[in-house]
Amino acid sequence: MKSIYRTTPESKETIEALWKLAKVILDTLDFKDVVTKIVESLLSELNYLKLGYRIIVLVLKDEDDNVLKRVSLSKTSEAEKLLEATTIPFPKMDVPLTALDNLIVKAFNDQKPYYTNNWPDILTPPFSKEESFSYQKLVEVKTSMVYPVIVKGRALGVLIFSLVKTIDDVSQEEKDLIGGFTDIVGLAVQNAQLYTALEDSSKKLENLNKKLRELDIQKDEFVSMAAHELRSPMTAIKGYLSMVLEGDMGDIPDKARGFLADANAINERLIRLVNNMLNVSRIEEGRLVYQLEKINLTRIARTVFDTFRAEADRKGLQISIEIPEKISDEIYVDPDKINEVIANLVSNAVKYTDHGFVKIILSNPLPDWVRVEVADSGPGISKEEQKRLFRKFYRIESTSGKTIGTGLGLYICKLLIEKFNGTIGLDSGDGTGSTFWFELPLARAKERLPESS
Ligand SMILES: Nc1ncnc2c1ncn2[C@@H]1O[C@H](COP(=O)(O)OP(=O)(O)OP(=O)(O)O)[C@@H](O)[C@H]1O
Ligand SMILES: [Mg+2]
Incomplete structure (x- = not known):
């Protein structure tokens, strides 16, 4: 019997379609927008709903947690139905990379597509087998195709296409287009990740710069305050030393005079340092008054x-x-x-x-x-x-x-x-x-x- 979904795109159309998708997805840089566009564009731009595609999910590897994370989901009525029924919220439906039997992990590790008509293959874990079956029944999905998203030989994640037709009704052309589509997705995800990382690090740098500037101001304030505080006692020391050296306290032994002269020289040096530092901070802060x-x-x-x-x-x-x-x-x-x-x-x-x-x-x-x-x-x-x-x-x-x-x-x-x-x-x-x-x-x-x- 001929399926109602057997209307596949011609190859010229396939190329045009991919071109269109590439444009839509690659034009976007913000990571959130990219992942949304990825799952939406196939259904909306190419009208794959007509071909029986119902739910598209993008899963990406989380670098920190060693899990595959579901990051976006198409906005179809089936997807909404599913979200209402599931016991775990969508962003938490992680698949640990250790779940080697899960087809999502398999497609990711083996870097090749897998097809299944059994939802436990892709939903367990995190859901139990019974739950997985019941969700599949609820949305009447017959087939799920799991495609790895690969860039330069490295898997970034997978795309899951769930259809209300059997795998036999998926034409080769369709499969080709899906393959081409996942390649574009790979590039888009990589671009978006790089862009986000770049934005993150420039934000971090900006913050760091701000902190440094603040610290610099604090340091300058400290230096000028400390220098100021040091100046009076050092001037007092200078006064006392010169009084003693000039004989105001009576005769002093030569040896003591030598020590006092040394102390005086060191004190002079400190006063010079403090004055210089005050000068520097005044000039740098623009507080020095010039008599032109x-x-x-x-x-x-x-x-x-x-x-x-x-x-x-x-x-x-x-x-x-x-x-x-x-x-x-x-x-x-x-x-x-x-x-x-x-x-x-x-x-x-x-x-x-x-x-x-x-x-x-x-x-x-x-x-x-x-x-x-x-x-x-x-x-x-x-x-x-x-x-x-x-x-x-x-x-x-x-x-x-x-x-x-x-x-x-x-x-x-x-x-x-x-x-x-x-x-x-x-x-x-x-x-x-x-x-x-x-x-x-x-x-x-x-x-x-x-x-x-
Ligand atoms: N005419 C010079 N010949 C050789 N070395 C010099 C000469 N002028 C400066 N220097 C070198 O440059 C350094 C910096 O000079 P600068 O005048 O900034 O500081 P300073 O002389 O050490 O201290 P002060 O702050 O008391 O002037 C000196 O320590 C010295 O090593
Ligand atoms: Mg000098």
Whole structure:
């Protein structure tokens, strides 16, 4: 007898149908939408209801639990009937991968399709055999076809098609289309899983970033608070030490004087560190107030030069300053801050150079720019280390053992120079001395004035 469901698609139609399905499914990225579209599209887009298809279920492997999970179900009246009758809610109808007799597990493991006219084959477990039979009777399903969903040789899950006709009434064309369909499903599921994973990890990264930013703010607040709290007691210590050292308490033995002088030096260093740290956090948080004015860079440079002359002499270093007669050097900056920058550079040059010279050189590298170079004949800095030099707390191993420093000087210089729209850098190599330089726009280059004051 000829079945009423024996109306199979022609092969041209099959290809068109698959094309249509692929478009519908692959256009979607959200995982939930994809799995819904998968089970719906065959029935709605291709009208497989007419061919006797009643319930389509997508089952996917759950990576964590080692179970096959039913993730979506077609919205047919049979499916609804079934959902009302079953004792376990649909999302919980898991099949453990250890249930080796279950056809869902079999199709998944063997990577080939199975057909059955017995629902216990696909519903037990989780349901008992009796329950499975009764559900099958309720929805009058005659055949279930279980197809593995495979991508690049790896099974992701299975698709179950339940029909109200026998397997003999399923044409080869139909089977081909179902096969092609499951291939598309594989790609779609994989895309959706990748997409979801990507979304998940970018969300995680975003959250992590937010946390880090919060932590960074907390840390900055802590540092500036701690630095502030440390400053007063250290200033008090400095006061007491100098009182004692200056003889206010009467004569002190030489040995005690030596210890006190050491204590004083260490205390000075701590005060410097704390001041630097406060400076850094003020600049970074934008809390530093700048007193902008038009000023000649030459004047600032000369002041710094005078300040360091004595120290350089003490070390036996030749210190000099070179300023061309016709220099354009009027800049619009906070003079104290630029003084601090040059002082930092000259202090470094004097500190890290044992023999030879320290030179301060001014020039106009371009009509609207003025440049300061602080050159020395010190140990030089390797290319590798130059990259890290302007970072917070960075000190070079070989020099830091010998000298006292916080590793904040250059970092502060960079923050300040960039604040005034300039650039800072260095030319050096191992053993060839160093030339630190910065360039600032002249005041007449109005468009480059700093935005804040
Ligand atoms: N002219 C120089 N020659 C050789 N090494 C230098 C020179 N200037 C800086 N350095 C190296 O770069 C490091 C960072 O310098 P920076 O001025 O930032 O910190 P510091 O001098 O150690 O401490 P401070 O915060 O007191 O200035 C120094 O520790 C030193 O190793
Ligand atoms: Mg320094």
